[in-house]
Amino acid sequence: MAAGRVVVVAVDGSVHSDNALKYYIDRVQIPGDKLLLVNVPEEYNFTDASPGVIHELLEKMKEKASEVEKTYTDRLKDISVDFQFRLVYGHPGEQIVKVAEEEKASLVMVGSRGHGWLRRTILGSVSNYVIHHTSIPVLLCKNMEPLESLNPRKLTKVMLTKMLICRVENVNVGIQLGKRPGRFIDM
Numbered sequence: 001m002a003a004g005r006v007v008v009v010a011v012d013g014s015v016h017s018d019n020a021l022k023y024y025i026d027r028v029q030i031p032g033d034k035l036l037l038v039n040v041p042e043e044y045n046f047t048d049a050s051p052g053v054i055h056e057l058l059e060k061m062k063e064k065a066s067e068v069e070k071t072y073t074d075r076l077k078d079i080s081v082d083f084q085f086r087l088v089y090g091h092p093g094e095q096i097v098k099v100a101e102e103e104k105a106s107l108v109m110v111g112s113r114g115h116g117w118l119r120r121t122i123l124g125s126v127s128n129y130v131i132h133h134t135s136i137p138v139l140l141c142k143n144m145e146p147l148e149s150l151n152p153r154k155l156t157k158v159m160l161t162k163m164l165i166c167r168v169e170n171v172n173v174g175i176q177l178g179k180r181p182g183r184f185i186d187m
Contacts, residue, residue: 004032005106010096010126011037013068016111020141021072024109025079028139035076035083038099039068040092093129100136108134112142 009024011017024035041061046054069085076083088095100108112127131138 008100008105008108010110020109020111040095092126097134109139
């Protein structure tokens with residue numbers, strides 16, 4: 001494989017991670033990229049669970065992970081991009097950062113559900129964790145409408161007005177276009 005950028009996209013089968021992947025394909029991808037899709041299944045607390053329940057939950061985790069991998073593999077098979085799918089277990093934010101650093105990624109892309117500050121504070125946020133625990137630039141795709149439902153003339157405006165926090169040289173840079181002109185950061 002030719003030397004190029006390694007781009008990590010966190011995927012979980014949600015519309016948010018789908019939009020992050022679509023944004024990568026439409027706007028970020030350049031020839032020679034290696035795309036690494038990282039899936040971290042939902043964690044369960046097995047402390048008080050019986051062996052039967054543990055076995056059942058583990059089987060469900062494996063099935064869901066297989067479905068996610070097949071979904072993204074099918075989506076990318078017709079696109080000329082060198083990609084791998086990596087399944088890792090643990091805390092999602094920690095594992096995404098770990099994989100990105102191990103692979104010496106040039107960029108990490110994550111979708112965001114756009115929870116408010118209270119819910120994010122109580123439950124935590126994978127995207128918030130990733131942004132604050134890596135020195136790798138992070139592209140956060142927030143609250144984008146399903147891309148298929150958008151008018152192509154509005155696509156650029158909608159996508160750019162609902163983006164992003166980047167981490168550039170250990171500084172979070174927020175970019176919002178719309179009411180006032182913004183600027184692009186070339187990744």
